[in-house]
Amino acid sequence: MTDPKLDEVLNRLDADLPNAIDRLMAFVRIPSISTDPAHDGDVFDAATWLTDQLREVGFAAEIRETEGHPMVVAHSPEDAEKTLLFYGHYDVQPVDPLNLWDNPPFEPRIEDTPDGPIIRGRGTSDDKGQLMTFVEACRAWKAVHGELPRGLTLLFEGEEESGSPSLVPFLEANRDELSQSLALICDTGRAADGRPAIATQLRGLLGEEIVVRGADRDLHSGSFGGLAANPIQILCNALSTLKDENGRITLPDFYDGVEDLSDDLRRDWEALKFDASEFLSRVGLKQPIGEKGRTGLEMVWNQPTAEINGISGGYTGDGFKTVLPAEARAKVSFRLTGTQDPVKIRAAFRDHVARFVPTDCTVEFHEHGGSPAAVMDTSDPAFAAAKQALGEEWDREAVFIGMGGSIPIAGDFKRILGMDTILVGFAKDDDRIHSPNEKYDVESFAKGARSWARILAKLR
Amino acid sequence: MTDPKLDEVLNRLDADLPNAIDRLMAFVRIPSISTDPAHDGDVFDAATWLTDQLREVGFAAEIRETEGHPMVVAHSPEDAEKTLLFYGHYDVQPVDPLNLWDNPPFEPRIEDTPDGPIIRGRGTSDDKGQLMTFVEACRAWKAVHGELPRGLTLLFEGEEESGSPSLVPFLEANRDELSQSLALICDTGRAADGRPAIATQLRGLLGEEIVVRGADRDLHSGSFGGLAANPIQILCNALSTLKDENGRITLPDFYDGVEDLSDDLRRDWEALKFDASEFLSRVGLKQPIGEKGRTGLEMVWNQPTAEINGISGGYTGDGFKTVLPAEARAKVSFRLTGTQDPVKIRAAFRDHVARFVPTDCTVEFHEHGGSPAAVMDTSDPAFAAAKQALGEEWDREAVFIGMGGSIPIAGDFKRILGMDTILVGFAKDDDRIHSPNEKYDVESFAKGARSWARILAKLR
Numbered sequence: 031m032t033d034p035k036l037d038e039v040l041n042r043l044d045a046d047l048p049n050a051i052d053r054l055m056a057f058v059r060i061p062s063i064s065t066d067p068a069h070d071g072d073v074f075d076a077a078t079w080l081t082d083q084l085r086e087v088g089f090a091a092e093i094r095e096t097e098g099h100p101m102v103v104a105h106s107p108e109d110a111e112k113t114l115l116f117y118g119h120y121d122v123q124p125v126d127p128l129n130l131w132d133n134p135p136f137e138p139r140i141e142d143t144p145d146g147p148i149i150r151g152r153g154t155s156d157d158k159g160q161l162m163t164f165v166e167a168c169r170a171w172k173a174v175h176g177e178l179p180r181g182l183t184l185l186f187e188g189e190e191e192s193g194s195p196s197l198v199p200f201l202e203a204n205r206d207e208l209s210q211s212l213a214l215i216c217d218t219g220r221a222a223d224g225r226p227a228i229a230t231q232l233r234g235l236l237g238e239e240i241v242v243r244g245a246d247r248d249l250h251s252g253s254f255g256g257l258a259a260n261p262i263q264i265l266c267n268a269l270s271t272l273k274d275e276n277g278r279i280t281l282p283d284f285y286d287g288v289e290d291l292s293d294d295l296r297r298d299w300e301a302l303k304f305d306a307s308e309f310l311s312r313v314g315l316k317q318p319i320g321e322k323g324r325t326g327l328e329m330v331w332n333q334p335t336a337e338i339n340g341i342s343g344g345y346t347g348d349g350f351k352t353v354l355p356a357e358a359r360a361k362v363s364f365r366l367t368g369t370q371d372p373v374k375i376r377a378a379f380r381d382h383v384a385r386f387v388p389t390d391c392t393v394e395f396h397e398h399g400g401s402p403a404a405v406m407d408t409s410d411p412a413f414a415a416a417k418q419a420l421g422e423e424w425d426r427e428a429v430f431i432g433m434g435g436s437i438p439i440a441g442d443f444k445r446i447l448g449m450d451t452i453l454v455g456f457a458k459d460d461d462r463i464h465s466p467n468e469k470y471d472v473e474s475f476a477k478g479a480r481s482w483a484r485i486l487a488k489l490r
Numbered sequence: 491m492t493d494p495k496l497d498e499v500l501n502r503l504d505a506d507l508p509n510a511i512d513r514l515m516a517f518v519r520i521p522s523i524s525t526d527p528a529h530d531g532d533v534f535d536a537a538t539w540l541t542d543q544l545r546e547v548g549f550a551a552e553i554r555e556t557e558g559h560p561m562v563v564a565h566s567p568e569d570a571e572k573t574l575l576f577y578g579h580y581d582v583q584p585v586d587p588l589n590l591w592d593n594p595p596f597e598p599r600i601e602d603t604p605d606g607p608i609i610r611g612r613g614t615s616d617d618k619g620q621l622m623t624f625v626e627a628c629r630a631w632k633a634v635h636g637e638l639p640r641g642l643t644l645l646f647e648g649e650e651e652s653g654s655p656s657l658v659p660f661l662e663a664n665r666d667e668l669s670q671s672l673a674l675i676c677d678t679g680r681a682a683d684g685r686p687a688i689a690t691q692l693r694g695l696l697g698e699e700i701v702v703r704g705a706d707r708d709l710h711s712g713s714f715g716g717l718a719a720n721p722i723q724i725l726c727n728a729l730s731t732l733k734d735e736n737g738r739i740t741l742p743d744f745y746d747g748v749e750d751l752s753d754d755l756r757r758d759w760e761a762l763k764f765d766a767s768e769f770l771s772r773v774g775l776k777q778p779i780g781e782k783g784r785t786g787l788e789m790v791w792n793q794p795t796a797e798i799n800g801i802s803g804g805y806t807g808d809g810f811k812t813v814l815p816a817e818a819r820a821k822v823s824f825r826l827t828g829t830q831d832p833v834k835i836r837a838a839f840r841d842h843v844a845r846f847v848p849t850d851c852t853v854e855f856h857e858h859g860g861s862p863a864a865v866m867d868t869s870d871p872a873f874a875a876a877k878q879a880l881g882e883e884w885d886r887e888a889v890f891i892g893m894g895g896s897i898p899i900a901g902d903f904k905r906i907l908g909m910d911t912i913l914v915g916f917a918k919d920d921d922r923i924h925s926p927n928e929k930y931d932v933e934s935f936a937k938g939a940r941s942w943a944r945i946l947a948k949l950r
Contacts, residue, residue, distance in 0.1 A: 065810065246774035255825050262799075270731070310850070315719060340806045347584065351800070355800070464709070
């Protein structure tokens with residue numbers, strides 16, 4: 031059944047768009063980088079700003095403390111039965127290297143492009159712009175209906191970009207309040223050709239930091255070169271052997287739980303006509319480097335990875351220093367698929383690295399989050415309803431897609447709160463999330479809010 | 491023939507030691523880090539300070555401009571024939587990591603230790619303290635004789651720690667002025683057991699910086715992981731294959747020109763009873779990592795090396811960032827022995843690295859100096875005379891040793907100016923040159939100056 035007032039809500043959203051953009055820009059101006067302790071105050075300010083917005087829209091909203099950055103939780107007036115939980119995150123990625131930004135990352139601006147106007151700034155897409163599509167849909171709904179959709183719970187996190195250490199404890203401590211019949215998450219993208227999409231499988235993520243230590247001080251390579259162990263060399267040796275010549279990861283039992291695509295999904299994905307070389311050409315590359323024999327979408331959605339995200343050691347300033355450094359560091363992450371077990375893979379990785387460390391050197395590991403892949407059960411009729419609503423808004427059939435990125439909370443919702451999640455997002459592949467010059471199309475923002483109004487009309 | 495006034499000169503040096511230490515401390519206070527452009531002014535100040543000292547001692551001294559940091563050149567009154575050229579360097583290594591210093595590196599102080607008093611600070615040993623032993627010997631000589639030893643030329647460089655880019659052009663441009671019968675360099679150490687030593691072979695040094703570039707921006711490992719090339723991985727793959735499982739370097743023809751030890755030198759080196767494990771234990775290590783089957787002294791004096799001196803790429807701050815970086819960098823150096831050719835080895839290294847770089851990525855190389863090993867002809871009777879003078883000062887027989895470090899100028903003196911070089915230095919293995927907490931023993935400084943007075947008495 032379609033809400034008879036839906037058109038009014040959509041018109042209201044269109045009329046209010048300039049104000050909605052102003053609100054988003056104010057939100058983006060708060061540099062809420064959760065991984066950098068220097069920005070702790072900014073992260074809190076973003077939570078406060080969001081809470082104020084939600085109250086203005088009519089929610090009962092509050093900041094809820096955690097061991098780390100706070101949660102923002104909001105409720106619309108109660109309904110007879112459990113209904114929907116919406117999730118987003120108000121923290122953003124770091125911005126370095128800063129010199130590659132065309133405008134300061136926290137001074138957002140609107141730019142006209144051949145593809146239409148965009149909003150440029152850190153978090154415009156991931157995830158401030160995306161979560162605000164839902165908030166704006168609620169705002170218009172309230173304006174038209176005089177009240178919010180009943181039974182909505184909203185949960186906003188401030189640690190998504192730094193491994194969500196407080197999320198699971200928070201879900202466990204607030205199970206009754208947060209358990210609903212279905213979750214909605216707006217942190218994903220449209221299909222590569224721009225059509226609306228629901229992500230039904232997301233890769234998991236496991237992060238590890240390694241510190242290899244050798245001598246108790248930096249050494250002169252003239253006096254000690256040829257005798258003393260070099261921690262950078264040890265690190266390179268350990269990391270270069272993570273993959274074989276076919277791009278396959280060499281850790282024992284690593285592929286346990288990785289499933290080949292179902293025939294249905296393979297057909298859907300092939301219909302997307304993804305061209306890996308064309309996709310890579312947008313960032314100046316050409317050759318897919320994944321396991322030989324896999325399609326591009328398999329590599330990025332259905333295959334696990336091992337990636338070195340950062341490395342440092344020795345002298346890295348201008349000029350040259352013939353030093354044998356006392357230590358070297360690397361940050362390594364694995365994207366996981368199917369039912370791969372992050373606990374077992376972490377252990378296998380540590381064993382692998384330790385085998386390269388001589389007995390007179392040491393290695394130390396730091397854990398940076400670990401969550402399995404999330405694979406949705408799409409037989410719930412809400413998936414079909416949401417797919418239909420999206421099709422109506424965008425005038426194109428919506429598709430089920432995979433996601434290379436990790437939204438571990440979808441798995442947590444299932445495991446802890448017993449809910450499936452519909453992952454709907456409006457980002458585009460060229461949004462440069464996590465990179466300099468992040469942007470969000472005004473179209474994504476405007477039609478995203480309209481999409482949520484349509485989905486709410488079907489699901490409430 | 492021994493100078494009858496030698497004892498007077500030695501007594502004068504002993505009496506003036508406190509003043510000599512004060513002068514050295516003033517020199518060390520100037521932070522003349524040549525590799526860091528932020529210290530260009532300090533490097534110039536150090537040249538000025540040294541020039542003033544030399545004039546005070548009675549030399550005709552001046553600062554001579556180059557394309558980089560200046561040279562300081564000084565002459566004593568002319569002699570009938572060409573005589574001696576003394577060389578040292580007034581620049582110092584960078585000081586990071588600063589937090590590992592017990593006192594600020596450019597605020598030198600005297601400390602009492604179980605091995606006697608030491609002077610602590612950057613450059614106290616390498617090379618300000620060492621070069622000042624010669625200047626102080628000249629100062630005492632002048633005080634006693636009323637004039638300096640005739641026919642001395644002194645040359646001090648300010649770019650030794652950053653690859654000496656201006657040295658060869660300067661030698662070539664001033665060939666007549668600088669060509670003497672013999673060169674003296676004070677930038678080496680005593681034998682491990684403390685006895686005086688003359689270094690008769692030094693390893694060469696070849697420095698390379700590599701920049702591997704992939705995508706034209708940093709990428710999100712969720713969106714691109716499994717598809718896009720990772721420059722850190724490429725770098726690790728290239729660098730981990732520089733050595734085989736026996737510690738032997740894999741570049742083609744790399745060992746061309748590496749000579750096994752002569753029987754005489756092998757006997758001399760064995761007499762030093764060098765214990766590699768004990769040597770390494772002083773810096774917290776134990777296992778020599780050089781080519782299997784080589785003695786410790788061979789590894790560090792007579793075998794070439796390949797070392798990664800620095801590496802950087804991706805996110806290296808606090809926390810975690812799931813980035814695929816646009817670029818990664820490494821600094822790599824090779825210590826060379828025998829007649830290994832730096833030009834051929836540079837080309838072989840670049841070929842090796844380039845083989846790991848996919849066609850859609852790029853690699854860029856930056857040259858940081860390259861000089862072959864220096865092997866002296868010890869049949870010149872001046873070597874025997876210097877050895878005898880050292881034995882008289884230290885009451886122990888002096889020895890011919892090798893050096894793991896590089897003093898490319900010894901090779902340049904031979905090639906450009908036609909001179910052999912006697913390398914005499916008084917540093918100890920535990921001086922921590924190039925590391926935090928560099929020091930120079932007061933004994934090294936005091937008896938070093940006395941040693942030069944004795945050598946000058948024999949050679950003038």
